[in-house]
Amino acid sequence: MEIEPTLLAYLTDLESAVVNLDKTWRPDDPAYRADVYRQTMTSLSYAYFAYFHATPEHPDWAPLWNPVYTLQPNPDDIYVQSPIRGDLTYRISGNRGTCKILSFTSQKVQSGSVDEMPRPNGHNEVDDSDLGLELGEDFSVIFSTERPAGYEGKWAKIDPEAGYLYLRYRSYDWLNEVDPRLSIECLDPVPPKPRLSPEEILRRIREMAKFPGRKTKLYYPMQNGVKERVGFNVFEPIRMPGALVKQVYWPACFQFEPDEALIIETDIPARAPYWNIQLNDPYFNALEYVYRISSSNGHYAKLGTDGKYRAVIALEDPGVPNWLDPAGYTEGGIYGRWYDCDSEPTPTITRVKLADLRAHLPADTPVVTPEERAEELRQRVRACQRRRRW
Numbered sequence: 001m002e003i004e005p006t007l008l009a010y011l012t013d014l015e016s017a018v019v020n021l022d023k024t025w026r027p028d029d030p031a032y033r034a035d036v037y038r039q040t041m042t043s044l045s046y047a048y049f050a051y052f053h054a055t056p057e058h059p060d061w062a063p064l065w066n067p068v069y070t071l072q073p074n075p076d077d078i079y080v081q082s083p084i085r086g087d088l089t090y091r092i093s094g095n096r097g098t099c100k101i102l103s104f105t106s107q108k109v110q111s112g113s114v115d116e117m118p119r120p121n122g123h124n125e126v127d128d129s130d131l132g133l134e135l136g137e138d139f140s141v142i143f144s145t146e147r148p149a150g151y152e153g154k155w156a157k158i159d160p161e162a163g164y165l166y167l168r169y170r171s172y173d174w175l176n177e178v179d180p181r182l183s184i185e186c187l188d189p190v191p192p193k194p195r196l197s198p199e200e201i202l203r204r205i206r207e208m209a210k211f212p213g214r215k216t217k218l219y220y221p222m223q224n225g226v227k228e229r230v231g232f233n234v235f236e237p238i239r240m241p242g243a244l245v246k247q248v249y250w251p252a253c254f255q256f257e258p259d260e261a262l263i264i265e266t267d268i269p270a271r272a273p274y275w276n277i278q279l280n281d282p283y284f285n286a287l288e289y290v291y292r293i294s295s296s297n298g299h300y301a302k303l304g305t306d307g308k309y310r311a312v313i314a315l316e317d318p319g320v321p322n323w324l325d326p327a328g329y330t331e332g333g334i335y336g337r338w339y340d341c342d343s344e345p346t347p348t349i350t351r352v353k354l355a356d357l358r359a360h361l362p363a364d365t366p367v368v369t370p371e372e373r374a375e376e377l378r379q380r381v382r383a384c385q386r387r388r389r390w
Contacts, residue, residue, distance in 0.1 A: 016210065017212035020217055035283060046069035047212070058190070059165075066079060072280055074286075075294070076100075076170050077170050078169040081167070090184055092140070096134065098135045099177045100177065101273075105167075106159055107164060110164045112212075141153075144158060145159070167180075172298065174387065216283070233256075233351055235348070236252065238250075238251065246340040249336065250336040256330055260352065261352055265308060266346075268309055273341070278334070279295065287332070293324065319368050319369070319373075320367070
């Protein structure tokens with residue numbers, strides 16, 4: 001076969017991601033264009049793992065939506081994935097760790113791998129509580145379309161058309177919880193992992209180049225849809241098809257001026273095994289969350305004396321608990337999650353002048369000093385860096 005003399009000849013479809021600029025909120029803004037260029041590179045860097053790292057016959061964990069590869073990862077989650085086939089049998093084994101939640105999800109196709117996502121996407125999901133996995137326990141689980149004959153151990157169903165399996169290691173206390181250590185094996189007889197032909201390598205490179213455009217085509221409308229339906233600074237609770245069945249999301253699109261602040265207020269369910277909140281940029285990427293306090297969860301949140309959670313979005317540190325730092329953005333997205341809770345309250349957003357912030361908060365709201373905030377950030381950086389994120 002004839003090989004083109006330049007690799008760029010196989011990457012021309014990268015421009016499909018930039019074409020989707022017209023679906024952003026400010027398509028003519030140079031800052032938006034630069035952000036989308038960066039987003040394209042993050043997706044391309046992940047696409048290598050998606051197309052070259054493993055196969056259904058020779059599975060192996062690869063990083064998924066994490067801070068290097070962006071596209072709206074939950075900051076509490078470490079995501080890994082492996083290609084699988086619904087007609088094969090797999091064993092996942094290792095140690096469960098002590099993270100808050102360990103969940104397993106199989107689907108037909110991974111987002112970004114096809115031009116049109118199938119509906120439905122063959123969604124099957126279980127978590128550690130469904131499988132009876134104890135904190136710190138060594139375990140083994142068989143994943144297949146049917147329980148193997150005579151097998152009485154732990155088993156989880158995958159869709160007959162499953163194409164990949166992804167896991168979430170969801171942490172509450174980032175510093176002290178321990179993430180799982182897991183392997184995945186195909187239990188069916190398969191030939192040795194082959195050397196790829198030149199034709200197959202070039203086909204996969206072309207698919208890599210299409211990946212960023214497919215992702216933005218899928219994700220931009222999700223955030224745009226919230227803005228179109230409810231506008232700015234209003235939450236719209238949803239259950240997301242293909243996402244965690246026990247989870248209710250509460251997305252919003254935020255907007256404020258540099259001299260303003262947004263106050264988020266919500267009741268907390270009586271039974272709340274897990275909940276969190278995060279800020280995104282206008283393109284559905286999680287904001288910097290290692291060196292910025294752009295997210296929080298039920299472990300780190302400071303509740304008021306009335307039991308409510310109040311967070312403040314502001315460009316400058318407002319000196320109150322639960323500051324959510326928008327990392328220089330005055331507009332973007334918010335995503336919150338109630339997981340397996342006994343109620344699903346809808347938070348509110350109040351837009352105020354930053355100078356008048358305390359007049360809109362309870363009188364007993366504590367003061368957070370610059371020294372206390374700096375220590376909060378130092379602990380966050382240490383905790384996040386000690387997790388294996390890619």
